[in-house]
Each structure stands twice: as C-alpha cells, then as structure tokens.
Amino acid sequence: xxxxxxxxDPVYVQVVRYFKNQIAKGFLEPGQAIPSRRELANQxxxxxxxxxxxxxxxxxxxxxxxxxxxxxxxxxxxxxxQDLRDELIVQAVSEFVSSVKSINVSLDEALNLVKQKYEKGxxxx
Amino acid sequence: MIEVNDVVKKFGRxxxxxxxxxxxxxxxxxxxxxxxxxxxxxxxxxxxxLTPINSGEILVDGxxxxxxxxxxxxxxxxxxxxxxGFTINEAMDFMNDYYEVWNQERANEFLKFFRLNPEDxxxxxxxxxxxxxNLLLGLSLDVDYVLMDEPFSGIDMFSREQIAEVFxxxxxxxxxxxxxxxxxxxxEHLIDKAVLLDEGEIYKEFNTEEIREEEGKxxxxxxxxxxxx
Amino acid sequence: MxxxxxxxxxxxxxxxxxxxxxxxxxxxxQLIGVFFEVWMYNNRIDSLMTENQMTEAQALNQVxxxxxxxVMYSMFFLGPIFISVGAMLFxxxxxWYREWFGKNTFIYRLLMLPTERxxxxxxxxxxxxxxxxxxxxxxxxxxxxxxxxFNALVSDPFLSEMNVVNLISQDPLISMIFPHSLDGxxxxxxxxxxxxxxxxxxxxxxxxxxxxxxxxxxxxAIVVSALLASPFAVNELLLNGYMYPGEILFTFAxxxxxxxxxxxxISRKLLNDKIRV
Numbered sequence: 001x002x003x004x005x006x007x008x009d010p011v012y013v014q015v016v017r018y019f020k021n022q023i024a025k026g027f028l029e030p031g032q033a034i035p036s037r038r039e040l041a042n043q044x045x046x047x048x049x050x051x052x053x054x055x056x057x058x059x060x061x062x063x064x065x066x067x068x069x070x071x072x073x074x075x076x077x078x079x080x081x082q083d084l085r086d087e088l089i090v091q092a093v094s095e096f097v098s099s100v101k102s103i104n105v106s107l108d109e110a111l112n113l114v115k116q117k118y119e120k121g122x123x124x125x
Numbered sequence: 126m127i128e129v130n131d132v133v134k135k136f137g138r139x140x141x142x143x144x145x146x147x148x149x150x151x152x153x154x155x156x157x158x159x160x161x162x163x164x165x166x167x168x169x170x171x172x173x174x175l176t177p178i179n180s181g182e183i184l185v186d187g188x189x190x191x192x193x194x195x196x197x198x199x200x201x202x203x204x205x206x207x208x209x210g211f212t213i214n215e216a217m218d219f220m221n222d223y224y225e226v227w228n229q230e231r232a233n234e235f236l237k238f239f240r241l242n243p244e245d246x247x248x249x250x251x252x253x254x255x256x257x258x259n260l261l262l263g264l265s266l267d268v269d270y271v272l273m274d275e276p277f278s279g280i281d282m283f284s285r286e287q288i289a290e291v292f293x294x295x296x297x298x299x300x301x302x303x304x305x306x307x308x309x310x311x312x313e314h315l316i317d318k319a320v321l322l323d324e325g326e327i328y329k330e331f332n333t334e335e336i337r338e339e340e341g342k343x344x345x346x347x348x349x350x351x352x353x354x
Numbered sequence: 355m356x357x358x359x360x361x362x363x364x365x366x367x368x369x370x371x372x373x374x375x376x377x378x379x380x381x382x383x384q385l386i387g388v389f390f391e392v393w394m395y396n397n398r399i400d401s402l403m404t405e406n407q408m409t410e411a412q413a414l415n416q417v418x419x420x421x422x423x424x425v426m427y428s429m430f431f432l433g434p435i436f437i438s439v440g441a442m443l444f445x446x447x448x449x450w451y452r453e454w455f456g457k458n459t460f461i462y463r464l465l466m467l468p469t470e471r472x473x474x475x476x477x478x479x480x481x482x483x484x485x486x487x488x489x490x491x492x493x494x495x496x497x498x499x500x501x502x503x504f505n506a507l508v509s510d511p512f513l514s515e516m517n518v519v520n521l522i523s524q525d526p527l528i529s530m531i532f533p534h535s536l537d538g539x540x541x542x543x544x545x546x547x548x549x550x551x552x553x554x555x556x557x558x559x560x561x562x563x564x565x566x567x568x569x570x571x572x573x574x575a576i577v578v579s580a581l582l583a584s585p586f587a588v589n590e591l592l593l594n595g596y597m598y599p600g601e602i603l604f605t606f607a608x609x610x611x612x613x614x615x616x617x618x619x620i621s622r623k624l625l626n627d628k629i630r631v
Contacts, residue, residue: 007343010334011314041293047154047315048298050334175465175631177562195468206462222360223467247458 003044011046015054019063023074023081024088030076034064126150127172127270127301132181134167141167143325144181149318151269151301154292158309158348159322165305169272173200185270196226198270201263203278205255209248213241213258224266231296232265239287253284260288270301277311285311313344321351357469361477369445369485376441377492380434387430388500392507395420399512410511419514422504426521426528435531438489442482446550449478450557454631461631471625472618475554483547490531541607548610552578555617562628578613585609
C-alpha cells in the first residue's frame with residue numbers, strides 16, 4: 001500500500017479516494033477486512049488521527065462497515081458499490097471532458113478517439 | 126492540553142518572546158515552525174521550567190508545572206542529555222530509577238525498531254543514533270505530552286524517515302506532541318496543527334487539514350504567504 | 355526522600371573515581387615519605403659511622419632519635435593532603451558546572467526529574483561532605499598504617515616512638531583536619547558544610563543570572579562573611595570580650611546554621627524558578 005500524497009488536498013480525502021479506487025478496481029473485494037486505523041496510519045506513514053478521519057468518512061458514506069471487536073470490512077451492499085462505480089466513472093469522464101473541451105475538441109472527434117483507444121486496449125492502468 | 130498564555134521572555138534587553146499564546150491538545154501533533162533563532166526552543170524550555178519567563182503563564186492540563194508534571198510531560202532536546210559515559214542500558218536504568226511512568230517494554234520496542242545496541246556507550250553513537258536514543262529515552266515514558274526540539278535536524282535521511290515513522294505508530298498515538306522544526310517537509314502530512322512563529326511572535330495558528338480543505342493550501346503555501354507576503 | 359538517596363548515591367558514584375585516585379595518591383606519596391625519611395636517617399647515621407668513624411651510640415647522640423614527626427611534618431605527608439583539599443575545593447565547582455558544559459548537558463535531565471529540585475542541591479552537598487569525611491577517615495587509617503610501618507622499619511635504639519594522636523594535636527594544621535573531640539569535628543566539618551552550601555548558592559546565582567549573578571554571588575558571600583564574623587566582632591567591639599569562648603562558639607554555630615538555612619531557601623527558589631539550562 002503506497003500513496004503519493006499531494007500537500008494541498010486534505011490527507012484524509014486522499015486516503016478515501018485511494019480506497020474508492022482500490023474497491024472499484026476490485027483490489028479490495030466486498031466483505032474483505034481492511035487494516036485497522038493504526039495499521040493504516042503506519043502503512044501510509046500518516047497521522048493516526050487522519051486515518052481515523054478517513055475511516056469515519058468512509059463509514060459515513062457506507063463504504064466500510066465496522067462491527068464491535070471486528071476489523072472494518074468493505075461493504076457488500078451492491079447499491080453502494082454500484083454508486084461508487086458510477087461516481088468514479090462520472091468523475092473520470094468529467095475530468096476527460098473538461099480537459100478535451102479546453103483544447104476545443106469536438107464531441108465526435110473525442111468519441112472517435114475514445115473508441116479507437118478503447119478498442120486497442122491501450123490504457124494507463 | 127498545554128496552554129501557553131501571553132508569555133514574554135527577555136534575554137537582557139532583547140525580547141525573544143513577545144507575548145506568545147497557543148494551545149496544544151492531547152492526541153494531536155502541534156508543530157512550531159519558524160527559522161532558527163525565533164524562540165522555538167525557548168518556548169519548550171519555558172514549558173519545562175528550564176528557563177524563567179518574564180510574564181505570562183504556562184499550564185499543563187490546567188495546572189502549573191511542578192515536579193509531578195514531569196511524570197506527565199517529557200522534553201526531548203536536540204542534544205543528548207544523558208551522561209556521555211553511560212551505555213544505553215545504563216541510561217534506561219537511570220530513567221527507570223526516577224520515573225514511575227518509565228515503560229521498559231516500550232523501550233525494548235524502540236531498541237528493536239531503531240536497531241540500537243543497548244551496550245553501546247552514548248558518547249560513541251552517530252548523530253542519527255544519538256537522536257534515536259534521545260527519542261527512546263523520552264518516548265518510553267508513559268506521559269501524555271511530548272515536546273521535541275528539532276528531531277530531524279542534522280541527521281541522515283534514513284534516520285529522518287525512521288523517526289517520522291514513529292509518529293505514525295502507537296508509540297506516539299494519543300499523546301499530545303509539540304514539535305519544533307525549521308524544515309516542514311519531513312512531517313507535513315503528519316502534523317495536526319501548525320503554529321508559525323517569527324521574531325518572537327505568532328503569525329498564524331491553524332489546523333492543517335482544515336486549511337487544505339477550506340483553502341486548498343499546503344502548510345508550505347501558508348508559510349510562503351506569512352513569511353514572504 | 356527516596357529520590358534524594360538515589361541522587362546522592364548517583365553523585366557519589368560519579369565522585370568515587372576521584373576519591374579512589376586521591377586515596378591511592380595519598381597513601382602512595384606518604385609511604386614514599388616514610389621510606390624516604392628512614393632512608394635519609396639511616397644514611398646520615400651510616401655516613402657518620404663510616405666517614406667520621408663514630409660508634410653507633412655517638413652517631414645516635416649526634417643525630418638524635420628518629421620520630422614519626424619527621425614524616426608527618428614533611429611535604430611527603432602534607433603535600434598530598436593539600437592536593438586533596440585543592441581537589442575537593444575544585445570539585446565543589448565541578449559538581450555543578452559539569453552539568454552545563456561539554457557536549458552532553460545533563461542539567462536538562464536533572465531539572466526534569468519528577469522530584470523536588472532542591473534534592474539536587476542536597477545530594478551534591480551531602481556528596482561533598484561525605485566524600486571529604488571519607489578522605490579524612492582514610493587519612494587517619496593511612497596514618498596508623500604508615501606509623502606502624504615506620505615503627506617496623508626503624509630499629510630500636512634509633513626509634514623515638516610517639517603516639518600518633520599526640521602528634522596530631524601538636525600541629526595546628528593537622529589537628530584541624532582531625533579535631534580532638536566530637537564537638538570539634540562537628541564544628542570544623544559542620545562549618546565546612548555551611549561554606550560548601552554558600553558556594554553552591556553562589557554558583558546557582560551565577561547559573562541563574564550569569565554575569566549579574568556573579569555580582570550577586572559576591573554580595574552574598576560578603577553578607578555571609580559578615581554574619582559569620584558578627585559573634586566575634588560584637589564580642590570584641592561592643593562587649594569588650596564579655597562573652598566566654600564557649601558562648602561565642604555557640605553564637606557562631608547558630609549563625610552558621612542560619613546561613614545554611616538562608617542558602618537552602620535561596621537555592622530552592624533559584625532552582626525552581628530562575629535556573630537556566
């Protein structure tokens with residue numbers, strides 16, 4: 001587990017974002033146990049308070065569940081997982097749209113390019 | 126909570142602290158930031174009653190500092206404060222002799238974590254290992270508050286990394302930490318609160334996550350505004 | 355109290371190296387003195403007998419018997435004592451200043467111990483006093499040993515056997531180190547302890563206020579001297595010698611105790627609120 005933090009976004013937001021990505025990519029499976037906040041702080045080299053805050057945020061969003069005396073687990077709630085997927089897709093697409101828009105690419109041209117790239121299987125991941 | 130209220134300190138005619146006030150909470154890492162010679166060390170010395178102040182007040186959990194406070198708060202200066210002829214073992218025995226709150230188990234954890242040899246004489250240690258030994262001796266006390274003076278200055282990169290790592294573990298967790306530094310880079314992600322000092326005055330005191338969230342600024346951004354604007 | 359004892363034990367361990375070296379040094383030099391004096395004496399007797407063709411009795415008659423006083427009043431005996439006294443005087447300052455100076459500033463640790471800071475003062479004071487008494491006790495023991503070796507070395511007609519205790523009381527300097535009575539011991543070493551306490555206060559004044567503190571320390575020393583001299587001065591100048599010596603000494607002792615108490619009160623305040631690392 002390794003995150004390259006930037007200094008301008010809140011650290012806890014970056015941690016949440018990281019978890020969302022891991023879940024959406026399937027690296028963290030539904031129901032899988034995740035490290036305790038203490039372990040997480042140590043692994044990511046962050047302040048335990050920050051780890052705590054990130055977990056609280058994820059709990060509030062329903063991404064993880066914590067039962068008494070149990071490690072926190074990734075939610076198995078399909079709706080939440082679907083929402084997360086949607087959120088990330090929308091986020092990625094809007095980033096893409098705003099950046100191609102800024103260099104005056106037409107919708108057709110953009111879609112074409114997307115199609116080509118997608119079919120070639122070219123991806124950064 | 127450690128409260129520093131309107132503290133004035135003069136060396137002769139020179140005012141080194143011009144009415145400083147800030148607080149540091151338990152469970153949080155508070156960082157006093159400023160270039161060298163702005164009075165950061167003096168503040169820590171004053172909290173520990175190692176130097177008299179001219180006016181103002183310093184409270185730890187609402188009480189003035191007395192001998193029993195030293196079982197609740199510890200200070201790790203940037204130089205060794207043990208007898209140079211002591212081995213690390215002897216230094217640990219010394220601490221154990223005087224402090225009720227000395228925690229040998231934790232000390233052993235530190236020995237392992239920092240890979241220190243307890244038979245080594247303190248005077249023969251490298252700079253990095255000296256700093257680690259200081260940390261070991263201070264942090265193995267089960268105290269609520271820890272003051273650290275420039276724990277990262279003048280030591281090698283890997284020692285710095287290791288020391289920064291301590292802050293992310295249970296060895297620090299739940300304590301109130303005040304740390305001074307003139308170089309924020311090593312610990313920017315680790316601190317909860319920053320207190321910017323210059324020429325004996327506090328320019329700004331802020332919560333680091335809040336300033337990132339509300340203003341999208343890093344600690345260094347704020348420092349740039351304060352010191353250069 | 356427990357912390358005071360621990361600190362005292364700790365300080366005593368730190369002084370022990372010096373103490374053992376001094377003891378070794380004292381014994382060594384004084385034994386050399388014994389052998390040297392005996393050898394010199396035998397030489398003189400021998401040379402009188404061989405060069406001047408005297409009989410043993412004539413030589414003895416001319417030179418006189420050899421007594422242990424020759425050893426005791428020589429520099430071989432007194433020199434090491436002076437050096438020990440000097441070392442202890444030096445140590446009175448060293449015991450404080452070494453905490454501040456050098457690469458490792460132990461004063462931080464001492465002041466942050468969860469104990470009354472005045473215990474540091476007491477532990478150092480007691481260490482100096484106990485170390486001094488240890489040296490004195492050792493010197494007395496060494497004296498007895500040296501005397502018996504001396505008696506064994508000098509053969510009968512030449513030996514003027516003398517009681518060591520008498521020899522001590524005959525010399526004003528040595529009798530000060532080994533007072534004859536318990537009162538005397540209390541007076542000499544009690545007064546010594548008071549002076550050490552005053553010097554400690556002076557050192558703490560300097561450590562608290564630095565240059566200004568030196569002025570304060572000198573002023574304090576003057577006031578203390580005046581207080582301690584006052585019983586004698588009052589008796590001489592105002593009462594025309596009306597008081598008995600015992601009464602003067604008693605007043606002096608009271609003054610000394612008073613001075614010690616004032617020193618403790620000032621030192622306590624300095625250590626708690628004014629000291630600087």
